Amino acid sequence: MCVETVFLNGEYVKRSDAKVDIEDRGYQFGDGIYEVIRVYNGEVFTMDEHMERLYQSAEKMKITIPYELKEISSIVFKLMKDNHLKDGIVYMQVSRGISQRQHHFPAEEVPASLVAYTKEVPRPEKQMKEGVTAMLCEDIRWLRCDIKSLNLLGNLLAKEEAASRGHFEAIQHRGETVTEGSSSNAFIVKDGTILTHPATNLILNGITRRVIKELADQNGMPFVEKTFTVDELLSAEEIFIASTTSEVMPVVKVDDVTIGQGVPGPITSKLQALFTGRIKEDCKVQVV
Numbered sequence: 001m002c003v004e005t006v007f008l009n010g011e012y013v014k015r016s017d018a019k020v021d022i023e024d025r026g027y028q029f030g031d032g033i034y035e036v037i038r039v040y041n042g043e044v045f046t047m048d049e050h051m052e053r054l055y056q057s058a059e060k061m062k063i064t065i066p067y068e069l070k071e072i073s074s075i076v077f078k079l080m081k082d083n084h085l086k087d088g089i090v091y092m093q094v095s096r097g098i099s100q101r102q103h104h105f106p107a108e109e110v111p112a113s114l115v116a117y118t119k120e121v122p123r124p125e126k127q128m129k130e131g132v133t134a135m136l137c138e139d140i141r142w143l144r145c146d147i148k149s150l151n152l153l154g155n156l157l158a159k160e161e162a163a164s165r166g167h168f169e170a171i172q173h174r175g176e177t178v179t180e181g182s183s184s185n186a187f188i189v190k191d192g193t194i195l196t197h198p199a200t201n202l203i204l205n206g207i208t209r210r211v212i213k214e215l216a217d218q219n220g221m222p223f224v225e226k227t228f229t230v231d232e233l234l235s236a237e238e239i240f241i242a243s244t245t246s247e248v249m250p251v252v253k254v255d256d257v258t259i260g261q262g263v264p265g266p267i268t269s270k271l272q273a274l275f276t277g278r279i280k281e282d283c284k285v286q287v288v
């Protein structure tokens with residue numbers, strides 16, 4: 001197996017040499033933020049949007065990223081090149097740095113820690129074609145879901161329950177209102193209109209979500225950012241979820257309820273085709 005290079009606190013090191021301090025606040029508290037960026041055909045997809053969100057998440061957490069955007073971009077490109085990344089992801093996280101354990105923030109001089117690495121990840125072609133199943137669960141997360149924080153305990157509990165029951169995703173709701181998946185945004189089609197939760201503090205405003213909105217708008221497909229209920233979800237014509245790695249993923253069953261005909265619906269399929277077109281354009285890739 002080839003030796004992967006990772007970036008850890010200012011240095012490029014072998015994966016096996018990348019060791020984190022036990023008093024890194026990311027490790028002790030989940031006190032940090034992250035991004036997952038998709039790479040197709042050796043080209044980064046929606047890089048600017050992810051970078052912008054990384055800095056926005058940091059700002060909301062009062063973390064100062066000790067690198068310029070240009071520097072982080074060149075770290076991403078160097079890792080992709082060294083690791084010969086073709087189709088996969090770049091993961092990067094910034095934690096509040098290393099300091100003696102205490103809840104309040106360390107002194108300003110303590111620099112934030114940056115970790116970045118790459119991973120080969122294929123497109124989930126089969127699941128995108130056939131659709132996946134999901135379960136419903138109460139959204140027990142905190143009230144700043146707009147931050148892409150390392151602290152994912154609520155998301156993990158939801159995903160674990162879904163996975164243990166053989167589902168691809170847990171679609172969360174606060175009371176009657178559907179919020180989002182544990183690691184994806186949720187959409188329904190109702191009376192031909194695509195609905196998704198508005199980008200408030202209760203959801204993470206996905207980059208994939210934004211691309212989908214743009215594609216819908218450009219192609220005359222009705223798209224509204226408006227909350228919908230669990231009942232509306234269960235009686236929807238179509239459901240799909242979206243994320244960097246899942247792209248536009250049809251949901252054909254929720255718990256015991258079959259959605260539509262139990263196969264990906266026409267609006268979901270059209271969005272998938274448009275999304276693939278966008279990848280092709282942006283990443284100069286020949287994809288099916």
Ligand SMILES: *Cc1c(COP(=O)(O)O)cnc(C)c1O
Binds near residue numbers: 180181184244245
């Ligand atoms: C990352 C994430 C998403 C999807 O965002 P993308 O930018 O499209 O990958 C949705 N919900 C949660 C909770 C997430 O962490």
